[in-house]
Amino acid sequence: MAETDAGASAAGDARRIANEARERVRFEEEALDFADQVYRVARRLVSTREEAEELVQDTYARAFRSWRSFTPGTNMRAWLLRILTNLNVDRGRKIQRSPDLQPLEEGDYYLANKLAAAEGEQALEQDQVVERLSQSGVVDALAELPHDFRDVVVLVDIGDFSYADAAQILDVPIGTVMSRLHRGRRILKQKLAEENL
């Protein structure tokens, strides 16, 4: 009798272990599917390619260790990015207060107005008008944004996260995401105008 119980419980353990191994492999494969997307965001949060690679590796090392804390069916890409942004702060990036705001940034039409002034109003209708801005200039302008603004702009405009996901990733209220995003984009356009026009 006792032997049968022991046999049944050993079989139960084996099943549990096999199930857990399967779940784990599924988790790891899904996480790896997001690697390129995670890297693209990481790359714009740090200055160099090497730092970005290291940050992504640290992120995956931690994710693989703590896979049980991921709730299946929830947004894994956001979960990975939350680990990544936390690690990025831990790695010595000072948490920067939003700088007390330069008197006023320009409005949302500022860059378009500058382009129109330089190239003529009709130029705004052309698809190529944006190519007046160099691609490396765009990268530099993003890199120059204050961290708080850059995190949000990168998550939403490069990483394609919703406001709600960005709020969860950065652990700030959604209203904060929206105001940083709007201001960050305006500052970005101002920089692009200053650097290119």
Place this chain on the structure above:
Amino acid sequence: MTAHDADCERCEELLQGYLDRDLSPAEVVVAEGHLDGCDYCRRRYRFEERLRRYIRISASERMPAGLLQKLAELREQSPGAQL
């Protein structure tokens, strides 16, 4: 150089929310009502759409070759891999 009049200014304020599809229905009516009749603002909205795509393309850098392999190797090393 600023927007032409008060309606254009209002439209400029609604630009980001409109493209993010984050305006209230009433605000959408205001924005679209104005855009229908205003070339000046319509050009600027289209420009902003192109700009967003251009920023995304310019700032997106593919994962370096070899990184995926390094990440996959982390899997085997993580404690708990040996069940």
